[in-house]
Each structure stands twice: as C-alpha cells, then as structure tokens.
Amino acid sequence: xxxxxxxxxxxxxxxxxxxxxxxxxxxxxxxxxxxxxxxxxxxxxxxxxxxxxxxxxxxxxxxxxxxxxxxxxxxxxxxxxxxxxxxxxxxxxxxxxxxxxxxxxxxxxxxxxxxxxxxxxxxxxxxxxxxxxxxxxxxxxxxxxxxxxxxxxxxxxxxxxxxxxxxxxxxxxxxxxxxxxxxxxxxxxxxxxxxxxxxxxxxxxxxx
Numbered sequence: 001x002x003x004x005x006x007x008x009x010x011x012x013x014x015x016x017x018x019x020x021x022x023x024x025x026x027x028x029x030x031x032x033x034x035x036x037x038x039x040x041x042x043x044x045x046x047x048x049x050x051x052x053x054x055x056x057x058x059x060x061x062x063x064x065x066x067x068x069x070x071x072x073x074x075x076x077x078x079x080x081x082x083x084x085x086x087x088x089x090x091x092x093x094x095x096x097x098x099x100x101x102x103x104x105x106x107x108x109x110x111x112x113x114x115x116x117x118x119x120x121x122x123x124x125x126x127x128x129x130x131x132x133x134x135x136x137x138x139x140x141x142x143x144x145x146x147x148x149x150x151x152x153x154x155x156x157x158x159x160x161x162x163x164x165x166x167x168x169x170x171x172x173x174x175x176x177x178x179x180x181x182x183x184x185x186x187x188x189x190x191x192x193x194x195x196x197x198x199x200x201x202x203x204x205x206x207x208x
C-alpha cells in the first residue's frame with residue numbers, strides 16, 4: 001500500500017486560531033480539518049448538547065469518546081465542535097486522522113532525512129488546547145498508531161488538555177487497544193458518547 005507523502009513541519013504548525021471572525025479557508029489551514037466538514041454544525045439534539053458542553057469546557061471530563069458504527073456522524077460532530085469553539089473566540093485546536101495521517105506521519109519522521117523527528121511529532125500534540133483524534137484504531141499499522149495514540153493521550157492527561165476521540169470500537173476494545181494505564185485514566189477523565197441510527201453514507205450510495 002502506497003502512503004501519502006507528508007510535510008511534517010506543515011502538519012505540526014500549530015497556529016493561533018482563536019479569532020472570532022470565521023474564515024473557512026484559514027480555518028482549514030490552521031486546524032487541518034477535512035474540507036467536507038468545514039460547515040459542520042451542532043444541532044439541538046441531546047448528543048450535540050453534550051458535545052457542546054464538552055467543547056465549551058463546561059464539562060468536568062477532559063476526554064470525550066464518540067463511539068458508533070461507520071457513517072453515524074461522529075467525525076462530523078467532532079469537527080462541528082471545533083467550529084463551535086472558533087466562533088466563540090476559543091482556540092479551535094487541531095484535527096488529525098488516525099486512519100490516513102498518523103502512521104504515514106510517524107514513518108516519515110523515522111526517515112533519517114526527515115527534518116522532524118518522531119519525538120517532535122509526538123510533542124507537537126501534547127499541549128494543543130483541543131485535539132481531535134479521528135477514526136482511532138483504523139490506521140494501516142496498529143503498532144505505530146498505538147504508540148502515537150497512547151503517548152499523546154497520556155501527555156494530554158498529564159497536561160489536562162481536552163481531547164475528542166472518534167472510533168468504531170467500544171470502550172473496552174479501545175482501552176485494550178491503547179493499553180492498561182489509559183484504561184485507569186479513562187475511568188477518571190473520559191466520557192463516552194454513543195452514535196446510533198442509520199448509515200448516512202449508505203443513503204447517499206443507494207441513490208447512485
């Protein structure tokens with residue numbers, strides 16, 4: 001499988017993105033949010049209310065785990081929370097896909113020609129005010145992804161930084177994937193939010 005080429009320095013460029021005036025282009029550049037989610041919004045559902053409380057830092061939890069099958073709106077809602085923060089004048093943070101960015105980014109950093117080393121990559125995500133780790137457990141190399149995810153989450157726990165995880169795994173499977181120490185920490189700081197309903201992508205495919 002061919003992996004995309006990453007400019008590690010560009011992906012790790014953590015800019016201040018707390019301007020109240022919302023600009024879609026600059027927001028995508030600053031946060032790394034996928035363009036298809038650039039207009040995502042939180043609605044008035046109970047699920048969105050829970051996410052809104054978390055992203056506005058009104059919740060006691062520092063980790064929120066959005067759990068559900070494919071196509072249930074987890075990534076959309078996670079990105080909507082970033083947009084919500086930005087519109088409130090809060091630092092929107094950073095987005096990274098565990099499925100298609102984490103493993104290639106780490107492999108690139110391990111190349112002796114790389115200007116950014118693996119520790120630099122990891123450290124870049126330790127203290128971001130708000131971080132989305134999208135599609136956890138979907139990377140093309142489980143061991144590489146596990147090292148990245150567990151290190152970043154452990155550091156963010158120590159620094160009290162807010163993190164949103166989206167995953168198809170349940171909480172037990174996620175804790176098994178990440179390792180024992182995080183299971184204990186999740187009991188203290190993590191809040192699961194469950195997504196049900198129909199596959200939104202399936203509805204699109206059925207009309208094609």
